[in-house]
Amino acid sequence: MGQPVSLDVNGRAVSVRSDDPEVPLLYVLRNDLDLHGPRFGCGLGQCGACTVHVDGVAVRSCTTPLSSLRPDQKIVTLEGLGSADRPHPVQAAFIAEQAAQCGYCINGMIMQSAALLARSPNPDDAAIKRELAGNLCRCGTHSRILRAVKRAAASL
Amino acid sequence: MSDPILSRRAILQGGGALVVSFSLLPRAAAAAPPLPPALPTRGLPKSVAGDEVDGFLAIGADGRVTVFSGKVDLGTGVKTALKQMAAEELDLPMGAVSIVQGDTGLTPDQGPTYGSLSIQNGGAQIRQAAATARAALLGLAADRLGVPAAGLALKDGAIGGIPFADLLKDKRFALKVDADAPLKDPSRYALVGKSVARIDIPGKVTGRFTYIHDLKVPGMVHGRVVRPPTIGARLEAVDDAAALAMPGVVKVVREGNFLAIVAQTEWGAIKAAEALRPRWSAWAGLPEQDKLWQHVRATRVAKDDVTSAVGDVAAALPQAAKMLVATYDFAIHTHGSIGPSCAVAEFKDGRLTCWSASQMTHALRRQLAAMTGLPTEDVRCIYLEGSGCYGRNGHEDAAADATLLARAVGRPVRVQWSRADEHGWDPKGPPTLIDLKGGLDAAGAIVAWTSEFFIPEGGAGNVPLVAAELAGLPHETALAPGNIVHNSALPYALPNVRTVCHRLAETPLRPSWIRTPGRMQNTFANEAFLDELAAAAGVDPADYRMRLLNDPRGAEVLTRALALAKWESRPSPRAETGGDVLRGRGVSYVRYELYRTYVAGVAEVEVDRATGAIRVPRFVVVQDCGQVINPDGVRNQLEGNVIQTVSRVLKEEVTFDRGAVTSLDWASYPILAFPEVPEVVMELIDRPTEKPWGAGEPAAAIVPSAISNAVFDATGVRLRSVPFTKAKMLEGLRGV
Numbered sequence: 001m002g003q004p005v006s007l008d009v010n011g012r013a014v015s016v017r018s019d020d021p022e023v024p025l026l027y028v029l030r031n032d033l034d035l036h037g038p039r040f041g042c043g044l045g046q047c048g049a050c051t052v053h054v055d056g057v058a059v060r061s062c063t064t065p066l067s068s069l070r071p072d073q074k075i076v077t078l079e080g081l082g083s084a085d086r087p088h089p090v091q092a093a094f095i096a097e098q099a100a101q102c103g104y105c106i107n108g109m110i111m112q113s114a115a116l117l118a119r120s121p122n123p124d125d126a127a128i129k130r131e132l133a134g135n136l137c138r139c140g141t142h143s144r145i146l147r148a149v150k151r152a153a154a155s156l
Numbered sequence: 157m158s159d160p161i162l163s164r165r166a167i168l169q170g171g172g173a174l175v176v177s178f179s180l181l182p183r184a185a186a187a188a189p190p191l192p193p194a195l196p197t198r199g200l201p202k203s204v205a206g207d208e209v210d211g212f213l214a215i216g217a218d219g220r221v222t223v224f225s226g227k228v229d230l231g232t233g234v235k236t237a238l239k240q241m242a243a244e245e246l247d248l249p250m251g252a253v254s255i256v257q258g259d260t261g262l263t264p265d266q267g268p269t270y271g272s273l274s275i276q277n278g279g280a281q282i283r284q285a286a287a288t289a290r291a292a293l294l295g296l297a298a299d300r301l302g303v304p305a306a307g308l309a310l311k312d313g314a315i316g317g318i319p320f321a322d323l324l325k326d327k328r329f330a331l332k333v334d335a336d337a338p339l340k341d342p343s344r345y346a347l348v349g350k351s352v353a354r355i356d357i358p359g360k361v362t363g364r365f366t367y368i369h370d371l372k373v374p375g376m377v378h379g380r381v382v383r384p385p386t387i388g389a390r391l392e393a394v395d396d397a398a399a400l401a402m403p404g405v406v407k408v409v410r411e412g413n414f415l416a417i418v419a420q421t422e423w424g425a426i427k428a429a430e431a432l433r434p435r436w437s438a439w440a441g442l443p444e445q446d447k448l449w450q451h452v453r454a455t456r457v458a459k460d461d462v463t464s465a466v467g468d469v470a471a472a473l474p475q476a477a478k479m480l481v482a483t484y485d486f487a488i489h490t491h492g493s494i495g496p497s498c499a500v501a502e503f504k505d506g507r508l509t510c511w512s513a514s515q516m517t518h519a520l521r522r523q524l525a526a527m528t529g530l531p532t533e534d535v536r537c538i539y540l541e542g543s544g545c546y547g548r549n550g551h552e553d554a555a556a557d558a559t560l561l562a563r564a565v566g567r568p569v570r571v572q573w574s575r576a577d578e579h580g581w582d583p584k585g586p587p588t589l590i591d592l593k594g595g596l597d598a599a600g601a602i603v604a605w606t607s608e609f610f611i612p613e614g615g616a617g618n619v620p621l622v623a624a625e626l627a628g629l630p631h632e633t634a635l636a637p638g639n640i641v642h643n644s645a646l647p648y649a650l651p652n653v654r655t656v657c658h659r660l661a662e663t664p665l666r667p668s669w670i671r672t673p674g675r676m677q678n679t680f681a682n683e684a685f686l687d688e689l690a691a692a693a694g695v696d697p698a699d700y701r702m703r704l705l706n707d708p709r710g711a712e713v714l715t716r717a718l719a720l721a722k723w724e725s726r727p728s729p730r731a732e733t734g735g736d737v738l739r740g741r742g743v744s745y746v747r748y749e750l751y752r753t754y755v756a757g758v759a760e761v762e763v764d765r766a767t768g769a770i771r772v773p774r775f776v777v778v779q780d781c782g783q784v785i786n787p788d789g790v791r792n793q794l795e796g797n798v799i800q801t802v803s804r805v806l807k808e809e810v811t812f813d814r815g816a817v818t819s820l821d822w823a824s825y826p827i828l829a830f831p832e833v834p835e836v837v838m839e840l841i842d843r844p845t846e847k848p849w850g851a852g853e854p855a856a857a858i859v860p861s862a863i864s865n866a867v868f869d870a871t872g873v874r875l876r877s878v879p880f881t882k883a884k885m886l887e888g889l890r891g892v
């Protein structure tokens with residue numbers, strides 16, 4: 001079952017094993033750690049559904065091999081951001097704006113925009129759209145997502 | 157928190173079916189036992205009859221009301237809206253109602269979840285069942301209290317202080333749904349018509365919602381399908397030595413041309429599938445893509461459907477002062493769900509349970525029974541939400557894949573499609589070709605209209621399952637593209653009209669319905685060609701439509717859309733055509749299927765003269781879908797529908813070579829991204845005393861034509877071929 005690998009996920013030290021050190025982080029999070037916030041959309045880095053934070057930066061977990069991660073890097077998933085009872089301001093804003101249809105893309109939208117707001121608290125519309133240009137939504141929830149990100153920015 | 161999921165202990169207690177106990181699974185539903193594989197046998201089984209109150213409603217010992225809905229939430233928010241409708245009739249707060257959807261063991265067969273019918277039909281049935289229950293409960297309370305029912309009211313799950321559950325004891329309603337049971341007066345609505353927050357959103361934005369992709373069943377292993385490189389290839393041999401040597405591989409499964417691998421882990425299955433060395437026969441049965449329209453035109457016509465015949469077109473057309481002729485076409489589209497299809501199947505004691513995001517679990521159950529040879533009673537299909545599907549995508553096919561694999565390995569199997577599986581193998585919206593002729597009199601009025609639609613035959617039946625086809629197991633052979641003749645006829649009063657659909661015996665790729673099937677393509681041609689006639693007549697295109705509209709509700713949506721868009725009346729194209737960026741506006745109108753929802757809209761476009769790029773910065777839309785159950789929910793659908801359709805119109809086209817689909821990812825099948833998304837300006841006309849009509853699909857019908865009309869207004873170039881690519885735009889601009 002391979003050597004144990006230590007990770008810091010949502011503030012907890014965890015140990016995982018895999019036969020293949022090249023396994024993408026997405027599968028480790030979803031299947032070994034039961035974290036279902038990050039979602040499989042393409043496995044190609046094209047859609048953003050799988051986005052997580054690594055040291056505060058939004059990365060595509062579907063193209064991030066386990067072997068590329070160090071134990072001191074802080075991995076945060078949608079679950080680590082907040083819960084329904086204690087939502088992160090971005091999550092709270094998505095609820096307030098009812099910014100989801102199927103919601104499949106929403107993990108990526110929230111993780112990407114939370115990372116944006118962390119480094120740039122007051123982005124204008126164009127900056128938000130640029131930031132989210134690589135996050136696809138098929139349901140057409142874009143306008144609501146945009147409003148939610150602006151609401152979150154205002155609340156931070 | 158999302159709705160309770162029926163736990164293994166969801167037993168029907170005592171002698172009746174009314175008491176259904178639920179347990180809220182902890183969020184790690186992953187680790188919890190899955191839904192029960194078979195229905196309990198103690199007591200009477202839960203009714204699934206579509207004409208019985210007990211089919212739709214149960215009142216638990218704790219007073220909670222559970223709604224059993226055959227219609228499912230495809231990410232549209234309909235679960236919330238159906239709860240609102242049921243709670244309203246029973247004067248309950250939202251929190252007192254739970255909903256179970258799309259479980260063939262528990263919910264009535266209300267037909268597939270498509271066609272914008274969940275509220276209009278599905279909701280109406282549930283509402284009527286709740287109204288019947290309400291009357292029955294009032295009668296029981298009146299008997300108990302010895303007072304007339306007329307003086308009693310429902311309040312917080314009780315009547316005259318007696319809880320519903322006590323009124324019914326452990327009895328079932330044992331009542332047919334009464335079509336005449338009085339419905340609550342809309343003026344007393346507390347929930348319907350209100351923007352109640354969606355019950356699924358908090359879970360979805362915090363990673364606590366259980367999608368089909370998240371389901372784990374004890375003992376579950378992972379399957380991966382290996383599709384042929386061309387649609388008709390035969391599997392000649394497989395070298396599986398390298399794959400079988402990989403860690404965790406359970407089995408290589410081969411049935412005819414169906415090939416898959418099962419492994420302990422999902423990643424293990426992916427890697428092992430890559431290590432398989434299949435040998436496939438050559439096949440090149442698809443037409444050349446750049447000759448697609450010749451191919452469509454040459455395809456054998458199985459039958460003609462005449463969808464309207466008024467007056468005498470043959471006589472009137474030659475008399476016309478002016479005649480226009482045009483051909484429109486609309487490319488093959490894919491559903492493009494962001495999450496590829498996924499399903500889990502398990503065989504236990506000879507019975508099959510299959511979890512999927514199928515929009516039609518009851519029909520899927522029959523298909524899986526046919527494929528496996530099991531009696532239908534031994535198959536249970538259970539719905540869990542997936543990624544938005546917008547029609548019949550690959551969910552049902554993944555369910556069939558999982559079923560074959562679970563049978564082959566004797567363990568529960570989860571199948572997750574890859575992106576290429578989804579883009580390559582989900583069924584497609586078929587290509588549509590339309591010829592039109594219109595005649596004007598000297599004053600510019602339309603004296604004759606004729607159109608011919610070249611579209612595949614078939615309706616909205618079952619789309620054959622890929623696994624069954626590949627494995628040579630029983631499956632349907634008829635095409636099922638959806639009811640695509642709709643809106644081939646016009647929503648206007650004209651003196652001489654003939655519209656006919658030539659139903660083609662075949663179409664290049666397995667067809668199915670994608671949001672607004674047929675209605676979108678047909679309305680594209682109708683409303684753009686009408687604009688051509690308006691331009692030929694030198695009349696403002698909105699005025700032109702208004703003259704032809706003899707329907708007051710239709711006229712109202714159009715009037716309001718024009719006002720909202722600040723439409724200035726003048727003929728198209730606009731006079732000044734200078735500058736690098738040309739701007740224009742286009743109008744369009746539809747009455748969905750000519751009998752329900754009205755939509756009118758105005759597209760605003762910018763055309764970059766140098767690159768041919770078209771932008772839609774703003775889209776104005778007004779919809780009248782009768783009674784609105786949840787205004788914010790409808791706005792969410794309406795806005796999404798417009799944005800999705802702008803994407804389809806500007807960008808989307810499935811590409812293929814002689815053997816298979818070649819647009820297998822988001823680079824080769826791009827969709828609209830954030831920087832290109834239009835602002836959607838909306839107005840809903842709520843008519844609380846009318847019936848609710850479909851809300852999720854109709855607006856898409858007007859989008860392609862509104863954009864074509866706006867591009868014509870901006871440039872004088874008429875785009876008649878979706879998608880409106882830069883190349884087509886540049887070609888048109890060069891010709892002006």
Ligand code: FES
Nearest residue numbers: 041042045048062
């Ligand atoms: S799943 Fe990672 S980018 Fe699409």
Ligand code: FES
Nearest residue numbers: 103105137138139
């Ligand atoms: S909400 Fe469905 S893909 Fe974005």
